[in-house]
Amino acid sequence: MNTDGRELWYTFRDKFADVVDNCRPAELDQAWRTAKRRTEFYTANVLGKLQSYLGMNLHRELFTVDYVMRREADGVAVPMIFIESENDIRGAVHEVEKLASIACPLKVLITVGEWSERWRHGGLRKEMTACWQHVVRVYHSQAPRVGIMGFLVGERHEHDLRFFAWALQPDGEFLEPESELVYVHLPTEGYTPIAKETAASTARGSV
Numbered sequence: 001m002n003t004d005g006r007e008l009w010y011t012f013r014d015k016f017a018d019v020v021d022n023c024r025p026a027e028l029d030q031a032w033r034t035a036k037r038r039t040e041f042y043t044a045n046v047l048g049k050l051q052s053y054l055g056m057n058l059h060r061e062l063f064t065v066d067y068v069m070r071r072e073a074d075g076v077a078v079p080m081i082f083i084e085s086e087n088d089i090r091g092a093v094h095e096v097e098k099l100a101s102i103a104c105p106l107k108v109l110i111t112v113g114e115w116s117e118r119w120r121h122g123g124l125r126k127e128m129t130a131c132w133q134h135v136v137r138v139y140h141s142q143a144p145r146v147g148i149m150g151f152l153v154g155e156r157h158e159h160d161l162r163f164f165a166w167a168l169q170p171d172g173e174f175l176e177p178e179s180e181l182v183y184v185h186l187p188t189e190g191y192t193p194i195a196k197e198t199a200a201s202t203a204r205g206s207v
Helices: 007-020 025-032 035-054 093-100 123-141
Strands: 058-062 065-073 076-086 104-110 148-157 162-167 174-185
Touching: 007 076, 007 104, 007 148, 007 162, 007 174, 025 035, 025 174, 035 058, 035 065, 035 076, 058 162, 076 093, 093 104, 093 123, 093 148, 123 162
Parallel strands: 076 104, 104 148
Antiparallel strands: 058 065, 065 076, 148 162, 162 174
16 A cells, blocks of 8 residues: 555545545535535545545544544554644644644645635735745754645635645645646525624634
8 A cells, every 4th residue: 555645645636626526516515505514525525435545444533633544554553644624724824733743644734715816805825825834844944744735725706616736745845736626616596605604603623
């Protein structure tokens, strides 16, 4: 079984896209209506399927990390991928710091926000990418890190759902530039923008 962080990221990224692409638009629309539904969608529909593709077992809230994928080796379940999901994209630096502290082949942050230039304010891409990259670089400068850090940012702009993906090497330099990983046009009826969700559903926590 492959344990290289780069290859794990490429497989994780591509299979993530495959699973989302194969979901019905109506299913994605329902998942994107509240934070709780997104969490349930990731757990059951995405990560639940990814574990099979990767030959691993998915665990929730293991080692105080949202998700951990482990692989059996000589009777021991070895953590290979740590995953954090976060609703508050501006607060996701905490999750990046946590992931940067962990030694494993692959760490992944899944978050959601007004990312691209489609938004009136110009999007959060530049600000948050610089912030997260700075954290990874500083951590590595103080104590050399191992493992790839992958990022998946979901964005719903009106009826268009997109996921953007990119990854950093242990020293904070880009392994690959950002790309639009998934695009789905969602149903137009009954949509309530994220900004109008209740305070409870937008409280800081898992995506």
